[in-house]
Amino acid sequence: MRIKKAFQEEARRRLIPFITAGDPDFETTLELVGLLDEERVTAIELGVPYSDPLADGPVIQAASARALEQGMNLPRVLELAEAARNRGVTTPLVLFSYYNPILRYGSEVLMTRAAQVGIDGMIIPDLPWEEGRELSRQAAEQRVDLIPLVAPTSRERIQRIVSDAKGFVYCVSSLGTTGVRSDFDQKVDAFLDTVREASPVPIAVGFGISRRKHVDRFLEHADAAVVGSALIRMAEQRKDALTDADRREDALEEIRQFVRELADERSVSVYRT
């Protein structure tokens, strides 16, 4: 329910930041979640680090590797979410995890636990919609939204995939895996419009958004913009400062400014059913 409400609230940035949990460490991730919550983003994607991330570009892969070195894993990410809720974070939290760690944890147990710690949605990039029916049912029982991913090339399947979508639909904006790109495919607009028309829930667009002009451009065709690599790179460049008690505040402040530059808190493009 938090996701649905967030898309309808007026004073929110139409941003969905993606951060890799545990990069550079548990505490810093918690700080970043707090900061994004204060900045009233629409939702926060918490990436579960994985050693074989098929859908990610080099920046997020490297962040995953750093987080794994810190001992971060799915159970720890759930603890992190719980800690964030205990600190008063109210922004929707969406878990982004590859399928194998979920299989290993047990999907039914995971959904129960996820709901307990305050996870609102889940994105599993390598789980095809056709294979995810059972998992989607388990998620729904716990009121966790299994967020579907759609790509411009999957035109025939768009209708099918989004028809019973919950939470929001995650649209992949450009061919290739995540990363900062300098230009975007015009065909993407038509794709987004198709999805938006077919979808009963808001749509978010991701993969490659790093600047204000990208955000502005996409918010004409989508309800929120996912920002991943660009934010992770910001944090990576400030790694030493972020893990140093004396310098942490300044580094966080720079990241805050970046988030503010990307999108205003505004009432335009609010999703209405």
Next chain:
Amino acid sequence: MSQTRAELNKGFFGEFGGSFVPPELQEVLQKLDEAFQRYKDDPDFNQELDQVLKEYVGRPSPLYFAERLSRELGGARIYLKREDLNHTGAHKINNAVGQALLAKRIGATRVIAETGAGQHGVATATACAMLGLDCIIYMGERDTQRQSLNVFRMQLLGAKVVPVTRGTRTLKDAVDVALEDLVENVDNTFYLLGSAVGPHPFPSMVRHFQSIIGREAREQILEQEGRLPDLITACVGGGSNAIGLFAPFVEDRDVQIVGAEPGGRSMNPGDHAASIAGGTPGVIHGFRCHMLQDEQGEIQPSHSIAAGLDYPGVGPEHSHLKTSGRADYVPVSDEEALEAFGRLSRTEGIIPALESAHAVAYAIRTAPQMNPDQILIVNLSGRGDKDVQQVFEMKSE
């Protein structure tokens, strides 16, 4: 809804296989599957493939009765399926020419592939040279340094070798970059995968092109012995040579099937690459199979004396053959493989690849427990020239 599930079911072997990839890649693989389905039974395509296999690869490969080895062991009659006598010295070429011909049929002008130690890269570069296709091989930078001679060999064959500098700079990263290339250049590019692994349709496609091994062996043993073998064995890393031998025998219920897995230094985590004997089911590299993973589902490091078997997953059809009880998978240690490497060289004048030596080792272990009128076929998947340096260095230490 059930219909869509059925669409994907064609990529499943029991509960294994499938296609667990992000949506963009799914579309690309769908197109590849359509092309494969269109041509795999096309008479014109198969005529061209048969001709290449005969005149270029040098098929059929002999089924050789290893008389001295059999006598020394005092048990079953051991036959060797001589894939080591193929052009380029291993079974890899069967699949490389098959897929490269398919690439050409569907109008691709660029063939890309990943390679670890370099064997698959060389086979791909060879097939592309013969067919006049542009060939780009992605190889982890660290691997290009370790295998500089194979890099040169691929370049000699006209391929462009791209060192991958991201991540661990090894095979895993080369696969990532190759997949990105495929998604971006799908209009003119074909991704030639080397083993019976990966998302659908790769395991089915590789099995299709490697099954020539088992079809020939079956025909040859009927001709030479007048009956089917009692046991067939092959080494299993990803498992392409093994599925090639096994598939045509699966319906022959009296033929026992055993895969020799890389048992490494020990069966402790990190010491071996025996995914079935020492792993658990999971999803790796876009498909479901037995894999080496820790409690959190992270892929564990693997080890084998044979680079070509050093893989933390296994072809999904092998997982299915194991689970359904049709085949067994048995670990063979580095040491046993090394012994078999020497023994086959001495007794038969055949230096096997260290990979194939695992299957030979299993035969050496098992033949003495069988009767002299029983027949055992070993897939000798590759020749060992490439390993002589490594073994020399190990012996000198």
